[in-house]
Amino acid sequence: MSFQITVNPGTLEEQSEMFDVQLMDELLQADIEKAEEEFGPGNIWVYQTEMDDDVCAECKGYNGNIYTSKEVAEKWAWAEKLRAMIKPNVHPNCRCRLETLVTVEVI
Numbered sequence: 001m002s003f004q005i006t007v008n009p010g011t012l013e014e015q016s017e018m019f020d021v022q023l024m025d026e027l028l029q030a031d032i033e034k035a036e037e038e039f040g041p042g043n044i045w046v047y048q049t050e051m052d053d054d055v056c057a058e059c060k061g062y063n064g065n066i067y068t069s070k071e072v073a074e075k076w077a078w079a080e081k082l083r084a085m086i087k088p089n090v091h092p093n094c095r096c097r098l099e100t101l102v103t104v105e106v107i
């Protein structure tokens with residue numbers, strides 16, 4: 001009796017890709033939680049552009065929108081807290097900011 005075992009390289013590759021995606025998701029999730037913590041869990045932010053002709057179409061579309069800290073963390077990977085505001089850094093040289101609408105303090 002003899003066996004012929006065929007390993008489909010495509011399948012192995014797909015599996016390792018799936019593993020990478022899962023690992024990436026976990027890393028991303030950790031980053032989001034860290035950012036949410038930094039922005040203040042429960043805080044609510046309003047998006048504000050400079051309202052001039054240099055504001056790009058994408059940022060213009062966000063103007064006036066309301067986001068939770070978690071949404072900011074999920075939406076913009078390069079967002080950073082600067083004193084009482086968040087710079088979303090939607091793209092290089094983005095001048096937009098998110099200002100606090102509601103601050104939830106844990107007492």
Ligand SMILES: [Zn+2]
Nearest residue numbers: 059094095096
């Ligand atoms: Zn912008």
